[in-house]
Amino acid sequence: MARPIRLCWFLVLVLAALGAVGLVAPPPAEAQKKILNIAAKEPDTLDPHSSTLGQSQAISRFMFRGLTRFAIKDGKVTTAEVEPDLAESWSLSPEGTIWTLKLRKGVQFHKGYGELTAEDVKFSFERQINKAPGTRYGVNLDVIKSIEVVNPHTLQIALKAFDPIFLLRMVGYQNGYIISKKAVEKLGDQFKWNPVGTGPFYFERHSPREKIVLKAFDKFYGGRPQVDEVHWFDVPEDATKLIGLEKGTFDLLYPEAVTADFADQVQKMGAVIDRRGPGGQERFYINMTKPPFDDIRVRKAFMHAIDRKAIKETMYPGGLARVATSCLPDGYFGHIPMEFPPYNPELAKKLLAEAGHPNGFTIKNYFISKSFFYPKVLTLAQEQLRKVGIVVELQVVEHATFHENIRKNLDPFVLYGGTRITDADPWLSLFFDSKEIPDPATGNKGTNFAHYRGIDDLLTTGRVERDVKKRAAIYHEAQKRIQKDLVCLPISDVPGQWARNPKRVSTPFDPEYGEFSLHYSYNYPELLKVLN
């Protein structure tokens, strides 16, 4: 037995020696730098016009800015109002189709690419409108007819028709980001990993599958950020992220999913969760053309069978989310809270019997994504539906397969989530406009999974209405119709959530909904401060 013991000692010594390598302190200069360490997934590109992934959009906000930004009101960032950012001021022609925008002077691009001019703005929008390979958001700029450069700091944007949310489209988010024309022309395809913007941090380097390093931009027009460097680590596992937060390896975490367990662990280690509305909404669309859901009584029975509060509490206990009150989420222009059929399984059974299904029915081959919240929410709903006799036979598939199959109308009801620019028009248009009904025969891969045609007229009217109050009333009416026709059941409004070590990083905004934002949780990354 002496040999195994000797072997054990040898292994311990080797481990100790290897461990000792890690005890070497970093050089002084490195130690004094204020480095913000973020654990998230790796972005798929750093071209802000190209990616739909949350992590890509979150990192974009560190490097890019738009003509407008979400305003700070009473110490909170709101998505309901915008204020000037790269644009200094603007005016709208009397007929409502020509915007004249004056740019802030002296704004510099990173890496010596010179001053921001109207040419850069024109280029940033036109590359998307002309669908340059890889760009994804041209559709959000379809309202633009032409862009004319008046002088280096003034441009006129002519619209095809009045657009009530034009200034919201100009927000630094997705299609709204302004990039350097010179850099794109010089770098070509390499721009996606050599981005050049006007944001508070510039891109330094990318080690694939390891990290991205950003550095503070001295010439940022809002002043140099306090943070010297941002190290964006590719950490796919939430468990590893939590260990890193506790150990001090990371200061900010962008988790895949914030569960009760995750929140508990964050709290136990003295960290906080920054909750940012409106976040994403999880909801069911019911295909009103697919039997037996073409009968409104069955749709009503479905809604009575679903205990939304129980699902929300199981998935996101306490403050982790809110029970959703409309299929147009809270935080979007036009939202009003609505009532939905309350949880009542007995009534659900009665309605099913009335509709000719006294013993319920079975849905075979119901496809659900294995990723994100989908399998958990659907499993909870499956159990609730089973109690009223609706048996759902699940097939858990890859996320890509799920997306493919729901666009082939293979699921009679669809669980879906998402975030959009915070106005009723783009949101309702995407999910309830009849043009978006998916149809494998025509190749339409839209997202109107309810196959609803009931608010087309309101959407058309809303798009040309210039009176804010009247616009709001139009979308209130749209929500009432959706509610009456029982085609959509919202479950949870889940805020964007990041975990933060408050002893290491501070933000001026309250952790509890101190900011409203889109895919990124920090509208103003330049205001983040690294503490000792």
Next chain:
Amino acid sequence: MLQYISRRLLVAIPMLLGAMSIVFFAMRVLPGDPCVAMMGDQATTGALADCNKNLGLNRPLAVQYVDYLWRSLRLDFGNSFRQGYPVSDYIGRMFPHTFILVMASAVVAALVGIPIGIISALKRRNPLVDYPLRIIALLGLSMPVFWLGILLLIVFSLRLDLFPLIGGGDLDGVLAMISSGEVFSQPRDFLAAVADVLHHLTLPALALGFTLAATVSRLSRSAMLEVISQDYIRTARAKGQRERLVVYKHALRNMMVPLLTIIGIFVAIALTGTVLTETVFTRPGLGKMLVDAIGARDYPLAQGAITVFTMTIIVVNLVVDMLYAVVDPRITYR
């Protein structure tokens, strides 16, 4: 021998071609469109058509297939759909990380698994030795690498702060110093960089190595049992040779051939094990990259990674076959 190697390499070509063809068609048979996977709920009909055109997916399948084979012949696997990097560059950066992880875990698995297997076989009639060792082997078999990985991270990284939590160390720097010759001009820097890589490698190699050691110990136990039941072992003992000599001189040497077979199998198992290990330890590498690529329907990246995996397994098996002749003089290749 040269003739044998040439013949084996020739046989490897259709094998490789077969694997490449299977992965090419399997990726396309899998439900899920790469553009839908990339764009998610932003995937409008027009955007999808543009995306398919940009990625060349609107071309007939046969054209895509021939193009893929022709490019692969020149070691050009195209560009990643998602990130746009050339796949060969990507693999070039990831492969060394996976390679050293497999090698290091092989060392751990061999150091732990082989002695356990041998002792367990030799002391099979002593339950005080055999049973605990078999229980250890069983634990290793049933212990998922991600669980052991997280456990090691919590103990050695979080609590004791001996090892880094994430990353693979500056392996690129080490390789650059070797290729530029700085290894000789700046040996201290080189050694520091190597130490950093080993520092990052230790916990992942232990996690993967321990879980694989269980398989190795069971295989070496059965190999040893087979060898010690042979007539020549009984003869050696009957001649009065000491047990230690019987084991070292006769049993161990004859166990080498089945052990080599184990190594061949081991590489394939270890390569699959890298997927979880690289994920838990947040190491760059091919395994994690492959799984992500399949999930994202990133055809070029998945095809490139599987081609490299296949080539690695072919080469390792070839080397193992050649080593048979080295360890067993009775085996010759013509």
